[in-house]
Amino acid sequence: MLDDFMTRAMLAGLGVACAAAPLGSFVVWRRMAYFGDATAHAAILGVALSLALEVSIFAGAVAVALAMALTVTLLSGRGHAMDTLLGVLAHSALAFGLVAVSFLSGIRIDLMAYLFGDILAVSATDLAVIWAGAALVVGLMVWRWSALLTSTLSEELAFASGINPRREQMVLTLSLAITVAVAIKVVGALLIAAMLIIPAAAARPLSRTPEQMALTAALIGGASVVVGLRGAYVFDTPAGPSIVCVAALAFIMTSVLRTVRT
Template sequence: MILDDFLVRAALAGVGVALAAAPLGCFVVWRRMAFFGDATAHAAILGVALSLVLSTSIFAGVLVVSLLMALIVSLLNGKGYAMDTLLGVMAHSALAFGLVAVSFVSGIRIDLMAYLFGDILAVGKVDLAIIWGGAALVVALMGWRWSRLLTSTLNTDLAHASGIDPRREQLILTLSLAVVVAVALKVVGVLLIAALLLIPAAAARPFSRTPEAMALLAAAIGTASTLGGLQAAYWFDTPTGPTIVSLAATLFALSSLAAHLRLKASRALASAGGRH
């Protein structure tokens, strides 16, 4: 069986996460929700600790805690706290409580680094099914709500006039984000999930004329980063999760440079045309 090869399973897991993270990452960039993604990811460690204490599925524990985090932040938004302050308090509190709770778990050998930075090479067939199931759910949800999410992102007044509830669309986004955090835990770990959401979308932005094009290009960049990072980690014997994110960051730098050079060239052409 081809899935018996751990590198094939790792590649499929990485591609699944990249495809789920791409459209969601675009909305994270458009809505400036970067810190929210980080906060939800940090809460995942608390989910890991609770799963170990209760002897339940790690995925289930992380998903439940991430969903609770998303719901609490959505409910408290606009209740007198600045959003960045609220997210900062909750993110670091959840991470701290999670790390403390893990230290109390006795009789279980815990590789904390695998949860913090991912362990994509240890992905099994069950993990693969969970990752692709979660990715399919997120992609389907984004596709179903795409126009409503776009409208509420661009203009809340226009959304209200169109009969769209922006708070409901915000909740759908946050719940989708929780699912992506849960499925990405094994691939890049809690400290790098936000990077995999943000960087491909940010790299795609300068070259996208439409929101749909940006989502597709972000998916391509995320997939290339995952497969290229996996291969580079295999060649150079480096940590796989950080290598994937490092390659994504390199592609973002190249994208930014190319966009700057293109803008400079267009200005030079406009200036030359003006002189004639």
């Protein structure tokens, strides 16, 4: 079954959707869209370092994404607004990554594949890495779900319940870094944030509980993968952007539905 490239592509996309759904819900609730975007952009620098050092791209992307997150945490509140800091770091990391790639002599790299994804080129090994990363992210979310919800709702309530909000923030940071690392081959660095945010935002008007929103986001993300890949095959369009376009249409539909209901 895995010999068919479309089957591998679909399974890879579904794995990313499963990881991105619960994490994307917290990104939406905590208004961390810029944070997700900055982490995704930093992954390009991780790719360049991985190729230069001849190590796993997954390991390099995770390491740089975590470094970006820790840098933001350390520098926040020291004279710069958070959105300004994230904008500077995100675009700087992307620029340094692109420049670093140009210095890699003797190494051929399809930069477009890492910027916009190349889901149709996913191998069986990539598929194993994607699903292992997705399982780890989902496991972390399930394990810390109650604590994450409490710290998201109120830091004071979290402290009163014996929960350390900074620890929960680090759980989210680690999960985000892993998701970025496994998703870069599927939708690319420039579209990862879209897969985190759009399905969760589309699920919000349809949900009454946090758990329902995470599950609905996973369903919307999975449906976007299936329909987007089919559309890319029929209309000969780029697979990664096609998936995001379908998710965006789902967001428009649920937003219109919410407007009609009110």
